[in-house]
Amino acid sequence: MNAKTKRRLVVVTGIIIIVLVVVLAVVGGSSSAKAVTVADAVSGQYQDQKIQVSGNVVENSFKTEGNVLTFDIYDPDGDPMQYVRVSYEGGVAATFGNDVTAICTGKVGADGVLRASELVTKCPSKYENATDALGVAQLLDYGDSVLDKTVKVAGTVKAGTLAAAGQGDRFVLVDAEGTTEMPVVFDDALSDEVKDGSSLVLTGSINADGKFHATNVALEG
Missing domain, CATH: 2.40.50.140 (Nucleic acid-binding proteins)
Incomplete structure (x- = not known):
């Protein structure tokens, strides 16, 4: 092995060592809590x-x-x-x-x-049967007669509407046909299984503001 090759090998080895030290520092720093x-x-x-x-x-x-x-x-x-x-x-x-x-x-x-x-x-998963739940369109068809009354409603999460608590509407619930939708207000924890398109069963009431104020949100199961 000539001198030029040896110098090149030393430089490459040095670079590898520096990279390893940086990687270990980053990994160690992120896991040291x-x-x-x-x-x-x-x-x-x-x-x-x-x-x-x-x-x-x-x-x-x-x-x-x-x-x-x-x-x-x-x-x-x-x-x-x-x-x-x-x-x-x-x-x-x-x-x-x-x-x-x-x-x-x-x-x-x-x-x-x-x-x-x-x-x-x-958040732990919560499941509920939707047998006695109204559809979104059914609930809205009742109009003022169901305002502020506790009901159960089933539907799916409209894509792109999920938000964290405290940021306004939590999500929009749509019926099975996807033609009728209703904004939902809910500040408690949602299961991490709740995603776009998830089928949900909600308990709560629809208020004069046209929004469903949920007291419980569960995955349909």
């Missing part, structure tokens, strides 16, 4: 350290200003009166809502707010 409880997070002992906290979203604690979502989480197995405030900038899944389990990764600042760089939400 310490899993702690809500009580640990509010204690102040992990300030400015990367942590991962899991908890349930406190009912109606969330608001969105610009692209920043703030909300509180509590430990369902701990003190329900103890909570940590979370700030998250970025897109929020449609599964986000009241009492949904939120897994938040980030750092707690001096103000006690967990500024999350990652947010994952999980």
Whole structure:
């Protein structure tokens, strides 16, 4: 092996080592969050350290200003009166809502707010039989006679209408023919199985605003 070939080999080896060091640093940095409880997070002992906290979203604690979502989480197995405030900038899944389990990764600042760089939400699946449910068109045909009365209605999620809680209408429900639709208001958690075209069974009431205010949303099953 001549000197030129040796120098080339040394340069290539050096580049490979540098790339490996960078990759390991990135992987290590993204997986170095310490899993702690809500009580640990509010204690102040992990300030400015990367942590991962899991908890349930406190009912109606969330608001969105610009692209920043703030909300509180509590430990369902701990003190329900103890909570940590979370700030998250970025897109929020449609599964986000009241009492949904939120897994938040980030750092707690001096103000006690967990500024999350990652947010994952999980909600258990809920199924309900649609045998005694009205169709969307059937419900709307009743007009004012069913305003503010609790009913059950079945339909499918109109494509492209799913949104996170606190952002206006949660989704639009359409009948089996896809010709009649109805906006739905719902601020609790949706199952992560709810997607465009999902068949749902809703319990709630249609109000004078023409929107169905749901108290329960379940997958048809």
